[in-house]
Amino acid sequence: MDNIILYLLTIIQEQYNTICWLILFICRYIPLKQWAHDEIHSPKYQKFLTDKLPVIKPFIKQDWLLWNEYYRLRYGKAVKPVKTQNGKTRTVPEDTVCPLCGAPHEYLYDNSGGRGQFKCKICGQTFVNGEKVTTPLKLQCPYCGHALQPVKDRKHFRVHKCVNDNCSYYKRNLKKLPKKLPKSEYWKYKLRYLYREFSVNFFDMDLNQLPKWATSFKYKKNNAYIMGLCLTYRVNLKLSLRQTVQALKEIHGIEISHTMVNNYAKTAAVLIRPFVDSYDYNPSHELAADETYIKIKGVKSYVWLIMDAVSRSILGYQVSTSRDVGPCILTMRMAFDKFKEFPGKALKFIADGYSAYPLAAQQFKLEKDWDVFITQVIGLTNDDEVSKKFRPFKQLIERLNRTFKESYRITCGYGTEDGAVHSISLWVAYYNFLRPHEISGGKEPLNKVELLEGAGNMPGKWQLLIYLGQQTILKQQSEASICS
Template sequence: MVTIIYQLLLIIQYQYKQICWLILFIARYIPLRQWAHDELHSPKYQKFLTDKLPIIIPFAKQDWQLWNEYYRLRYGKATKPVKPQKGKPHSVPSDTICPLCGAPHEYIYDNNGGRGQLKCKVCGQTFVNGKRVVSPLKLQCPYCGHALQPVKNRKHFRVHKCINSNCSYYKRNTKKIPKDTPPSDYWKYKLHYLYREFSVNFFDMDLSQLPKWATSFKYKKNSAYIMGLCLTYRVNLKLSLRQTVQALKDIHNIEISHTMVNSYAKTAAVIIKPFVDSYDYKPSNELAADETYIKIRGTKAYIWLIMDKVSRSILGYWVSMSRDAGPCILAMRMAFEKFKEFPGKALKFIADGYSAYPLAAQQFKIEKDWDVSVTQVIGLTNDDEVSKEHRPFKQIIERLNRTFKESYRVTCGYKADDGAVYSTTLWVAYYNFLRPHEKSCGKKPLNQVELLEGADNMPGKWQLLIYLGQQVILKQQTSVVSAVQVE
């Protein structure tokens, strides 16, 4: 018996050595599946990558007299005023001062031959016509400390690039390029550090501002109940405008035009939106986000949706004509405003591999000092551990997109931006407060409002939802008037 146990132990030790050798061999010579989306192995994923934030040195106002005192102590003499050429007056206007240190015009000289750029002799700052500073802040590479250079100007941002060939980030990426790649194909790979500086502040935009097409209800021929019927057929039953008109005529013998149905829907969306956006959803720390395609005037547009993974409520939504970081920031702002206190690093934010989400997270770090950790689930199959763990989040938001598309397909696209906005607003209100959800809520709405539970039918619930929106608008207007009176 002892001999058999001894032989088995020897076999187990031999197998252990073989397994260790195979693991080392695979790690060295066989690429693992989770490397499939590495930027150095798949150049087509370059646009999905986002580098970390640069070192930002902000613009700080200085005093030119302190500079002069420093020069006097350091070098034994202060900076002398600019001496113009013999027989020529000083070319800088007398009311010009340096925007950085405040030096008067005697210390400022023309820097580019009369084409508008000036330079201060005291602090060395360049500026244009004494008004605009050329470089209000300085951006440095977080890997080498080299100053970033602007290389591209886009509609809402500027791309800065680290051009230092000795940067550790550049050297590391260069070494990982496949050896058989010719130098002419290096442009396909992301080698240099890049940063996008946004020129539009998406955090100053008012998300609750009423649109320009907002109108009021005027029931000349019809009643509020007929308006509720229009919303029920239009939103709940996913009928088009003309199908809604036909249903009202065939079922209820009500004559109404599709233009009037459209006007009812647009106005109801404006009134309901404040209630939907300000409702206390009590969100969890697990959010899922995605964007889906729609058509506006025959052109591709996008709808951004952010939902709570636990309650399944839609917390953020936005309609945009472009698929960039700006609309993503606005949708995330709308979702994060539902938190009474931002959870910070405890927040689990799941999205796809699009680069707009990490870029938006960087802007929240800069503007709000919020740490938004974005976990990206790439592809349709679980090729890595991250996808395996967070695939259920992605499936939930994809099912939400499918539910939205069921109501969108009957429209065959929207003819105007406002049509897409009001249709999305009404659908979100219906999804959060009126639609029965079988699995999660037992054939009840996601958010049960006591006032809505008292209505016997769906047209009545739409009327009560409009009433709740009106109360929120009145409360907001009262608070604004009170704030103005206090001032």
């Protein structure tokens, strides 16, 4: 019996040694597939990849006289003014000075043959006179240290590119190209390091600005209860404006125009929104984000939503006519403002594979020094470990999109961007505070407010929501007056 056990242990030890050798052989000679989804290697998805932040060097003003004195002490002679050759006149304007050291025009070269670029003989700085005479910072490639060159100007940002052919990032991407690919097809792939410098500061925008006309309700013919009925039929029961008018007439015998219903909904949205946006949701550290399509004046537009994956509350929402990083940053700002203290690396932020989310995370790092790690769930099938683990979060936000589309379909699109904002604001207020949610078995809303629980019916709850919004506005106004 002892011999059999000893024999089996010997076989197990030999198998273990064989397995270790095979693992070592595979790791050394056989390239393993990446965990990422195969779609990101296609040229169609190359533009969605986001590079890491560049090396940013601040622009520090210097004195050309100190530089010149240093040259005199070090080399025994100071730098002399630029001399013209063959009797040519100087093309550097007399009012031009170096933006780095302040050297006058006598020490400046015409570096581009009259095309506007100059070079300082004192410090070696190259610059363009005019609007770009001062450069606030210098961007360098994080892989090779080469200065980035601006190559494209867009509406809200400028694209900088590393043009160094010896850059390790560029060489590595060249090796990944398909074999025998002609150079005329290289443009389809992302080979060089790129960085987008945004010209609009999305962190200075006021998220809670009120229009001047939305200060109070004036009921000339109807009362607050009729306004509550209008909101109940319009938002809760997902009726159109004219269907709401028909329901009020045939059920309650109330004569009202669809224009008045629209005015009630628009003003209620503006008054309720401050309460919804400033409510203490006590969010968890798991957020899910996505964007969905709507129509404004027949043109494709977008709704951005961020929800708490634990409580299911909507923390951030925006409407935009373009699918770029600007509204993405504003939506993330709205969601992150709900945290009393930003969780940092403990935050799990799940989104799809769109590049706006990593770009927005970079801007939060630059502006707020917040580390926002985006987990991107790509594709519809679980082809990698990331998708398998975080697919439930993506399904939650997709289910939220479908819930929103149920109320959106009755509109056949929005007439104006403000109308879309007001409608979605009312829907978010209803979803967060009035709608019975499946998480409680369809009996209670997501967030309980003691004042709302005392209301006997839904029109009364809408009136109380407006009251809470008005109190929030008064509180914000008093705090602003104290600060000023």
